[in-house]
Amino acid sequence: MQTHLPHDTLQDYCGTTYAAKLLGLSVGTIQTLVEKNELQAWKTQGGHRRISMPSIREYQRKHNMLMSPNESREGRLKVLLVEDDAVTRDMLKDFCNRCETPVDCTAMSSGLEALIDMASIQPDVLIADLNMPGVDGFELLRTIRHTPQFNRMTCLVISALSQEDIAARGGLPEGTIFMAKPVNMQWFNGFFTALIAGRQVELHAS
Numbered sequence: 546m547q548t549h550l551p552h553d554t555l556q557d558y559c560g561t562t563y564a565a566k567l568l569g570l571s572v573g574t575i576q577t578l579v580e581k582n583e584l585q586a587w588k589t590q591g592g593h594r595r596i597s598m599p600s601i602r603e604y605q606r607k608h609n610m611l612m613s614p615n616e617s618r619e620g621r622l623k624v625l626l627v628e629d630d631a632v633t634r635d636m637l638k639d640f641c642n643r644c645e646t647p648v649d650c651t652a653m654s655s656g657l658e659a660l661i662d663m664a665s666i667q668p669d670v671l672i673a674d675l676n677m678p679g680v681d682g683f684e685l686l687r688t689i690r691h692t693p694q695f696n697r698m699t700c701l702v703i704s705a706l707s708q709e710d711i712a713a714r715g716g717l718p719e720g721t722i723f724m725a726k727p728v729n730m731q732w733f734n735g736f737f738t739a740l741i742a743g744r745q746v747e748l749h750a751s
Contacts, residue, residue: 656680
């Protein structure tokens, strides 16, 4: 898999899941559009599709589609949720969609998928499980902590692992917030409210 593309190039492409979110279509439909060359794409050496963002915008113009609300997110807290357990992922995504605070959530099932789309999404908050197949939460966090453009991103991990287990696997990067499973949904509401309030203070101060 190609991993050393310049940031500008990375932001010009996105993965299949994020393309589906932007266009309001299913992942299967996106794959069909790619096969029909209605969306421009290429595959990494690992077999992951990278879809051209300009071709997505061109598809919207061609089909008189209004810009997806997911692209018009000024003032909303952008959350990237990475969780391989479908039940937990759907529960958290549904909570974010119903949240009283202005939260826009993109949910993914793997750390690798998140790394592919991180530059395109530019999330304010990363919520990740630790135990996942392939690129797990530990590797995901360590990778993004070495990427300057994500230095200001808030990282929250949710896990059933004990503190001893986490320490045995190298611990978490400094500043990472930990929440033990089962997930406390009331806590999440306060978490988002505090983050948005903090962001508003920063905007007024700048």
